[in-house]
Amino acid sequence: MALPRKKFVAGNWKMNMTSSEVAPYLEVFRQETEPVNNVDIAIIPPFTALAKASEILGGSQKIRLGAQNMSPEAKGAYTGEISAAMLRDLFVRYVLVGHSERRRLFGETDELVHRKVVTALNSELRPILCIGETLEERQAGQEKAILEAQLEGALKALTQEQLEEIIIAYEPVWAIGTGLTATPTQAQEAHQFIRDYLKTSAGVEIADKTRILYGGSVTADNARELLSQPDIDGALVGGASLDPRSFAEIVAAAVPAE
Ligand code: PEP
Numbered sequence: 001m002a003l004p005r006k007k008f009v010a011g012n013w014k015m016n017m018t019s020s021e022v023a024p025y026l027e028v029f030r031q032e033t034e035p036v037n038n039v040d041i042a043i044i045p046p047f048t049a050l051a052k053a054s055e056i057l058g059g060s061q062k063i064r065l066g067a068q069n070m071s072p073e074a075k076g077a078y079t080g081e082i083s084a085a086m087l088r089d090l091f092v093r094y095v096l097v098g099h100s101e102r103r104r105l106f107g108e109t110d111e112l113v114h115r116k117v118v119t120a121l122n123s124e125l126r127p128i129l130c131i132g133e134t135l136e137e138r139q140a141g142q143e144k145a146i147l148e149a150q151l152e153g154a155l156k157a158l159t160q161e162q163l164e165e166i167i168i169a170y171e172p173v174w175a176i177g178t179g180l181t182a183t184p185t186q187a188q189e190a191h192q193f194i195r196d197y198l199k200t201s202a203g204v205e206i207a208d209k210t211r212i213l214y215g216g217s218v219t220a221d222n223a224r225e226l227l228s229q230p231d232i233d234g235a236l237v238g239g240a241s242l243d244p245r246s247f248a249e250i251v252a253a254a255v256p257a258e
Contacts, residue, residue, distance in 0.1 A: 009254050010041075010213065010234070010235070012241060015046055018048070021049070033252075036252060039254045039255055040064070043066070043241070044065075057091075065090065065093060066093065067092050067125075070095045070125070072112060088123055088125065095128065096169075097128065100171055110149065113129070117154050117158070130236070133173065138174065148197060151198075151201075166210060167211050170190050170214055170215070172216050175216025176238065177238055177239060179217050181218065181219075182214070191229065192231045211233035220253065223250045
């Protein structure tokens with residue numbers, strides 16, 4: 001019998017919050033999440049706020065740090081880029097890879113996403129691989145084919161050991177920042193499809209262990225129902241993570257029932 005997967009809730013601040021806003025945020029968030037100890041929590045600030053968050057959290061095991069993006073290159077003449085080593089230096093543990101905003105607005109391809117996944121793994125950063133279909137793709141009945149292509153493109157040729165480090169975030173593009181959420185049934189169906197894909201491509205053990213987060217207009221009001229679905233192992237939260245109290249309520253909704 002597989003062990004239950006520990007829920008994971010991560011807050012993607014996107015291009016919000018300056019360095020000076022980090023301390024007041026964390027003061028409230030730490031207080032509000034004080035009673036929670038069986039959920040993995042991460043905040044994912046913009047690069048410029050990471051150092052401050054790192055200084056305050058001091059390598060905390062309770063609230064971990066993630067980055068929103070990362071160069072696929074190790075170092076060198078790549079003006080404007082941030083390397084995995086730079087992130088590790090700040091005790092960053094997770095990195096978002098293939099967020100739909102990066103795919104859509106910055107032209108990131110499955111090939112680039114794959115290179116970033118490999119670079120992250122080689123640097124002991126855990127990739128949170130974001131995948132999801134657009135509204136047009138869903139309306140055309142292509143959502144499963146899109147998810148499969150994104151999974152295949154990003155995860156090809158990884159070893160079992162590497163696959164164990166991957167966290168997947170299913171984020172239907174039509175639900176991100178729009179206030180439209182996938183219904184718990186729609187989300188569960190997609191998550192089950194992703195887990196079945198992992199079963200076939202990587203084996204039952206990896207499929208059972210891998211955490212698959214849901215992202216797309218998660219709020220304190222809808223989190224509990226989404227998180228109670230059998231294949232939803234956590235949430236990747238954008239807008240609602242900017243308010244430390246709302247975000248803490250979402251974290252609380254992930255606490256397993258006694
Ligand atoms: C996201 O950016 O990953 C996200 C899910 O955003 P929002 O919660 O605002 O839809």
